Ligand SMILES: Nc1ncnc2c1ncn2[C@@H]1O[C@H](COP(=O)(O)OP(=O)(O)OP(=O)(O)O)[C@@H](O)[C@H]1O
């Protein structure tokens with residue numbers, strides 16, 4: 001290891017998106033390697049609205065590997081973090097920074113320690129796939145720091161060992177996690193089906209129903225489902241393989257009717273598996289069910305589906321609108337049923353606020369003036385549910401991981417490698 005002193009710090013910062021599964025991963029055939037019982041497909045969400053930023057630093061002065069998540073130090077001792085670090089260290093290559101006079105050889109990486117700081121710009125462990133963006137960003141940024149030569153698919157097989165859904169966050173657009181057949185997991189990895197420009201009409205609105213930490217984690221929930229749900233076995237063997245082919249075709253042809261039907265039925269089946277688990281697991285709540293019913297009623301009143309819904313291991317609704325115009329109509333409906341408790345719309349509709357402008361919503365007076373949606377005209381007066389949604393995030397399909405070269409975006413101090 002060559003450097004002018006032992007005090008140098010070399011670091012890399014990366015940003016990685018979250019993803020939402022439209023054909024769900026639920027159930028492992030190998031708990032340690034994180035090998036799934038079926039393939040899954042996801043849409044990557046625009047990192048300008050939902051993302052993880054991670055800075056990783058290396059220095060001979062660091063005494064041990066350390067990590068800070070959202071500003072608080074967390075233990076890196078967990079098996080999953082250790083699996084990712086071990087796999088990355090195995091693949092590390094020579095690194096040279098001529099400007100700083102730093103040379104790290106392949107062999108040095110096993111002796112050097114890392115500092116990692118990560119920040120999620122959205123709630124952690126609330127069913128918004130923080131583990132997906134987080135673990136993908138950890139693997140991607142360390143891979144870059146250590147000059148790992150593997151491509152994104154090979155990196156995805158490492159991220160998979162941190163959290164299954166993380167492997168799909170190594171790509172933008174539409175992504176498939178191929179379950180693989182090998183016992184060592186070497187063929188269980190993600191591939192890109194189409195990039196984010198392929199179907200850029202789509203608009204995504206997330207209704208954050210609760211940002212509290214959930215009762216049953218995805219990891220333990222799916223373990224219990226594998227142990228007790230016969231529906232899960234049937235789903236993995238008979239249903240998902242066919243749906244994967246149909247979903248690939250729907251994405252290829254930008255066929256919203258088929259995409260929407262598959263997305264909604266697969267989300268519903270995943271939650272049916274949770275209900276079929278013993279003891280049963282409930283991730284959706286009354287508000288989630290209400291949102292499904294609003295969308296179903298609207299879709300039925302139109303000639304073709306306007307919006308797809310999907311829910312992960314939590315009550316938040318991820319709503320995919322076929323285009324901007326539909327997204328504006330969707331937002332009007334959502335605000336009609338779920339008006340904010342305060343007049344502060346700025347923190348109630350976040351992300352791409354231009355959707356609210358398209359919907360004619362410029363202030364709370366516009367929300368109050370919204371007429372009931374035409375599809376419920378016979379049932380007036382309809383009930384409203386003020387306060388049942390915390391806020392809405394307007395976003396779209398987005399790109400994969402990127403490196404941030406601007407040092408002002410780093411989360412660690414370049415002098416001492418400690419959080420800024
Ligand atoms: N930025 C991050 N970097 C590294 N690890 C992270 C990061 N963010 C979250 N995690 C890990 O993921 C865990 C949360 O995962 P969990 O599966 O419980 O929730 P979630 O991913 O938000 O929801 P879900 O996967 O059900 O959509 C955290 O406790 C932490 O261990």
Ligand SMILES: C[C@@](O)(CCOP(=O)(O)OP(=O)(O)O)CC(=O)O
Nearest residue numbers: 021024025163164165218219312313
């Ligand atoms: C419902 C899901 O979001 C489940 C995600 O599970 P995780 O990837 O969080 O689970 P582990 O592999 O145990 O870390 C569906 C999906 O993303 O496909």
